[in-house]
Amino acid sequence: MPDAIRRILVSSASVGVFRALSLALGFIQSVLLARVFGAEAFGQWMLVFGFAGILAMVARLGLDAALLVRAAHLIGEGRLRDAQHAAIASLWIALALAILPVVALLSVPESIGAVLGDRALSSLLVVFCAVILVHQASGQLVSWLRANDLATQASMLGDALPVFLHVLLLLVLWGRGGDFSIVSFAIWSVVIQAFVLFILHLTVQRLAPLPLKLPERRAWQELLKMAPDYYGIALAGAFGSWFVLWMVSVFAHGKEIAQFAIALRLVTSGVLVTGIVNFVIVPRMAERHASGDSDGLRVQFGTGLNINVAVALPLLLLIAVFSEQLLLIWGEQFADAAPLVWILAIGELVNILTGSCGYAMTVSGYQRMMLRVTLYSLASRLALCLILIPKFGLTGAAVAQAAAMTLEHMAKSYLASAKLGIHPFPLNLLLERNT
Secondary structure: OOOHHHHHHHHHHHHHHHHHHHHHHHHHHHHHHHHHHHHHHHHHHHHHHHHHHHHHHHHHOOOHHHHHHHHHHHHHHOHHHHHHHHHHHHHHHHHHHHHHHHHHHHHHHHHHHHHOOOOOHHHHHHHHHHHHHHHHHHHHHHHHHHOOOOHHHHHHHHHHHHHHHHHHHHHHHHHHHOOOOHHHHHHHHHHHHHHHHHHHHHHHHHOOOOOOOOOOHHHHHHHHHHHHHHHEEEEHHHHHHHHHHHHHHHEEEEEHHHHHHHHHHHHOOHHHHHHHHHHHHHHHHHHHHHHHHHHHHHHHHHHHHHHHHHHHHHHHHHHHHOOOHHHHHHOHHHHHHHHHHHHHHHHHHHHHOOHHHHHHHHHHOOOOHHHHHHHHHHHHHHHHHHHHEEEHHHHHHHHHHHHHHHHHHHHHHHHHHHHHOOOHHHHHHHHHHHH
16 A cells, blocks of 8 residues: 555544544534523524634634645745744734634624624623634644644544533533523633643644744745635635524524534534545645645545545435434434435535545645635525525525535536546546556
8 A cells, every 4th residue: 555545544544533532522512512401502502603603713814724734835845944933923813813803792792692683692602702712722733733744633632622521511510400501601611622722732832843932024924925815715614604504593493593503513424534534635735736746636635535435425324314313312302304414415425525626726726716616605505595595494494505515516626627637526536547
């Protein structure tokens, strides 16, 4: 077995262990949240969580993605000192940018609550504001670990540890019983995230040290020059992930919001392997592009695609077939969401079969083209939601999500084939290899 493929498989397996652990704990966390606080409060939590996630993405300015690509390029060129300067510049810029939206949100919590459709949600959102600051720093440190081929450590600390600590907290609350609000749980969540950030910092200084002094001016300029395109991609992608859920919240009540959120979570768990593969191969594809090794880039992409088809596809099919039984884990009130799972699985099926086309294009200098594709996908979600949800409810929302995902990934696969010579579908990849 070629060394490049072996390293991808080993790293993917290591990351997969922690991602699988994170997924299992995430299932337990969502079940405990629904059972401890009820379906209504769980729907509120998911809605505010998505809103706060967008705010964090706004404040991040795409610096984590820019840092990942920039640092991987510099390391691939043997410029470790410049890569360190890029990481420090990214960290300081991200923290500085986070202060502005946090201050703005804390000054007008009632207005934000009105935007969300429930003024009571404003207090929950205010607590989530603290998470924004923590995510700024942790996101940059995770990107730095990934750029240094430390994906296992990044996944362990960035994925598994925080979910594990949240599950422990929920188990304690469930055992104690009594009156404990969702806002109080959110406050404890902030404490957990701060502790995880501290552990991340210690890990970085031990395995891939970063100097504490301010970097050279050139490092700031290069990152800020790269950031806008990555920012647009990340922001539009985040809006696309949560936009349909927000539209559901406009036309539905708390229980239906929770049902759709659970269906999304269940289907997303079916493509866990896709996220693992991307976590490992994206910085490596960036290194291959920086060194001019286009064949190596295609090897990274092809190996990831084959792993997706061999593992993620059967897992997604199993989830679709046994969706009714799996939904009962969260409670009987969620069993009606099985048809939503079937529809949403279609979009994820296309995601699996097209592989990491978007990432391959982004690390190869076509990030502006990917930005346009992502914006078109967001626009299609908006149009489909406005047309389908008022008439068909949750089923219309699922169709809008699946259709928009299908169009987005098909567009990315076509562009990757035209620009990079990558054949996304497994059959085409097999034909290319035989040729």
